[in-house]
Amino acid sequence: xxxxxxxxxxxxxxxxxxxxxxxxxxxxxxxxxxxxxxxxxxxxxxxxxxxxxxxxxxxxxxxxxxxxxxxxxxxxxxxxxxxxxxxxxxxxxxxxxxxxxxxxxxxxxxxxxxxxxxxxxxxxxxxxxxxxxxxxxxxxxxxxxxxxxxxxxxxxxxxxxxxxxxxxxxxxxxxxxxxxxxxxxxxxxxxxxxxxxxxxxxxxxxxx
Amino acid sequence: xxxxxxxxxxxxxxxxxxxxxxxxxxxxxxxxxxxxxxxxxxxxxxxxxxxxxxxxxxxxxxxxxxxxxxxxxxxxxxxxxxxxxxxxxxxxxxxxxxxxxxxxxxxxxxxxxxxxxxxxxxxxxxxxxxxxxxxxxxxxxxxxxxxxxxxxxxxxxxxxxxxxxxxxxxxxxxxxxxxxxxxxxxxxxxxxxxxxxxxxxxxxxxxx
DNA sequence: CCCGATTTAGCATCGCTGTGCTAAATCAAG
DNA sequence: CTTGATTTAGCACAGCGATGCTAAATCGGG
Numbered sequence: 001x002x003x004x005x006x007x008x009x010x011x012x013x014x015x016x017x018x019x020x021x022x023x024x025x026x027x028x029x030x031x032x033x034x035x036x037x038x039x040x041x042x043x044x045x046x047x048x049x050x051x052x053x054x055x056x057x058x059x060x061x062x063x064x065x066x067x068x069x070x071x072x073x074x075x076x077x078x079x080x081x082x083x084x085x086x087x088x089x090x091x092x093x094x095x096x097x098x099x100x101x102x103x104x105x106x107x108x109x110x111x112x113x114x115x116x117x118x119x120x121x122x123x124x125x126x127x128x129x130x131x132x133x134x135x136x137x138x139x140x141x142x143x144x145x146x147x148x149x150x151x152x153x154x155x156x157x158x159x160x161x162x163x164x165x166x167x168x169x170x171x172x173x174x175x176x177x178x179x180x181x182x183x184x185x186x187x188x189x190x191x192x193x194x195x196x197x198x199x200x201x202x203x204x205x206x207x208x
Numbered sequence: 209x210x211x212x213x214x215x216x217x218x219x220x221x222x223x224x225x226x227x228x229x230x231x232x233x234x235x236x237x238x239x240x241x242x243x244x245x246x247x248x249x250x251x252x253x254x255x256x257x258x259x260x261x262x263x264x265x266x267x268x269x270x271x272x273x274x275x276x277x278x279x280x281x282x283x284x285x286x287x288x289x290x291x292x293x294x295x296x297x298x299x300x301x302x303x304x305x306x307x308x309x310x311x312x313x314x315x316x317x318x319x320x321x322x323x324x325x326x327x328x329x330x331x332x333x334x335x336x337x338x339x340x341x342x343x344x345x346x347x348x349x350x351x352x353x354x355x356x357x358x359x360x361x362x363x364x365x366x367x368x369x370x371x372x373x374x375x376x377x378x379x380x381x382x383x384x385x386x387x388x389x390x391x392x393x394x395x396x397x398x399x400x401x402x403x404x405x406x407x408x409x410x411x412x413x414x415x416x
Numbered sequence: 417c418c419c420g421a422t423t424t425a426g427c428a429t430c431g432c433t434g435t436g437c438t439a440a441a442t443c444a445a446g
Numbered sequence: 447c448t449t450g451a452t453t454t455a456g457c458a459c460a461g462c463g464a465t466g467c468t469a470a471a472t473c474g475g476g
Contacts, residue, residue, distance in 0.1 A: 007453095010453095024333075025333055026329075026330065026332065026333040028236055028330075028333075029333070031432080031433065031434085032433080032434065032435090033432080033433080033434095041454080041455095042454060042455045042456070043434095043455085043456080044453095044454060044455045044456060044457095045453075045454050045455070047434095047435080048452090048453065048454070048455095049453095052434075052435075053433090053434060053435090114332070117329055118329065120391055121234075121325055121326065121329050121391065122234065122236075123391070124234065124322070124390070124391055125232075125233055125234040125236075125237070133391070134392065134395075137388070137391075137392050137395060138395075141395075161407075162403075162407075165400070165403050165404055165407055166407070168396070168400060168404055169381065169404045169407060169408060171384075171388075172381055172384035172385045172388055172404065173377065173380055173381045173384055174384070175383075175384035175387060175388060176379075176380035176381055176382070176383035176384025176385070176387070177380045177384070179383060179384070179387060180345070180379075180380055180383060182332070183328055183329065183331070183332055183341070183345075184342065184345050187342075187345060187346075187349075188376070192373070192376060195370075195373050196373055196376055196377045196380065199369075199370075199373055199374070199377060200377060203411045215422095215423095218423095239462080239463065239464085240463080240464070240465090241462080241463080241464095249424080249425095250424060250425045250426075251425085251426080252423095252424060252425045252426060253423070253424050253425070255464095255465080256422090256423060256424070256425095257423095259465095260464075260465070261463090261464060261465090417476100418475100418476090419473105419474105419475085419476080420473100420474105420475100421472105421473100421474100422471105422472080422473095422474105423470105423471080423472070423473100424469105424470080424471065424472080425468105425469085425470070425471085426467100426468085426469085426470095427466105427467085427468080427469095428465100428466090428467085428468100429464105429465085429466085429467100430463100430464090430465090430466105431462105431463080431464090432461105432462085432463075432464105433460100433461080433462075433463090434459105434460095434461090434462105435458100435459090435460095436457105436458090436459085437456100437457085437458085437459100438455100438456090438457080438458100439454100439455085439456085439457095440453105440454080440455070440456095441452105441453080441454065441455085442451105442452080442453070442454085443449105443450100443451100443452090443453100444449100444450105444451100444452105445448100445449085445450095446447100446448085446449080
């Protein structure tokens with residue numbers, strides 16, 4: 001009987017409007033009115049799918065987490081299931097490709113990085129965001145840790161390195177690069193980012 | 209004839225109230241009302257020293273830049289003027305101490321780091337903050353670059369490293385560490401931060 | 417004492433926010 | 447076509463923001 005609409009699709013559409021607004025005006029500018037306008041809806045319509053501003057914000061952060069997780073996990077599967085002895089796959093290149101997924105190297109990842117930065121900084125003073133923000137933090141450490149674990153297993157990681165420390169160091173480097181690439185794009189061109197990541201991986205590998 | 213008051217001191221006092229409010233509630237909570245209350249003044253009094261909210265914000269960012277610059281520059285002078293041949297000074301330890309000044313290892317630096325993070329992320333969408341934010345960015349690169357330059361001159365830097373790349377890599381690592389230490393203090397304890405920095409410096413030094 | 421520039425305080429306005437609530441529009445089923 | 451649940455739209459309100467403007471309080475000099 002009712003007008004038929006896919007509610008989940010609507011929520012996703014609104015969520016993408018949220019991302020665009022945050023990218024343009026920051027989380028501070030992500031008001032219900034701005035979001036509704038960006039989504040091409042009336043404010044009342046948006047409120048039909050989200051009980052309030054907090055709900056919408058938390059939902060958007062969860063959606064970001066899902067998006068990032070899905071994108072990264074694809075690469076993780078591909079890397080971790082690869083045969084270390086297969087000469088046709090360049091293990092080092094695969095690792096570099098995987099880790100580059102955490103960096104804003106194209107428009108999609110740039111948008112995700114901006115939204116991520118806005119959310120995690122806001123989470124410091126907004127308890128309702130802390131949970132998902134921490135999930136993003138932990139998820140990244142988990143992935144980086146697995147990559148280093150695997151490198152050690154196949155004998156490509158320098159022996160005198162502590163994986164716990166190196167995992168945190170590499171993660172912090174990626175976070176810092178992502179942040180600076182987004183905040184000062186003029187000062188940090190893409191090829192410099194690539195060279196930094198490559199140089200860091202070089203410093204981790206077992207001299208052969 | 210007038211009531212005598214040191215205006216500059218007043219402005220500084222208000223600025224410190226701004227820092228405290230940003231630390232507690234984020235830049236979003238740094239409204240004239242909140243700041244005036246934190247400073248123990250009436251809103252009208254604050255407005256006597258700052259023409260508006262924008263002025264106050266920009267002034268506070270400039271004050272942060274001055275504070276950080278002054279603190280770092282002291283260490284820089286001490287390090288750069290030290291005699292490389294003097295066996296009583298541990299060059300490596302001095303460098304580590306200098307770079308640690310960029311990290312939130314005590315309450316003062318923690319507050320500065322929080323305020324820094326709030327400002328630089330906000331500067332992305334607020335043109336009036338871009339200038340000082342960029343000065344902070346460039347200042348850090350300059351200091352780190354000088355440290356690496358000096359290390360190379362005294363033969364303590366691995367020969368096959370590019371200073372421009374390593375300067376940016378170390379800066380990004382410090383930024384990432386600072387950010388994560390402030391946003392996820394539970395996950396990144398102080399001794400881990402020290403071990404990461406120490407490990408990074410180890411990876412840069414010329415094997416002797 | 418008292419004058420007056422400086423400093424402090426506060427009122428009034430306007431714009432924007434989130435949100436409770438109501439009402440209209442839509443469209444598949446009967 | 448009629449029906450009615452779903453969806454869309456929007457009004458009204460209270461709260462908080464910045465800010466133009468006015469008025470009171472302060473206190474060193476004459």
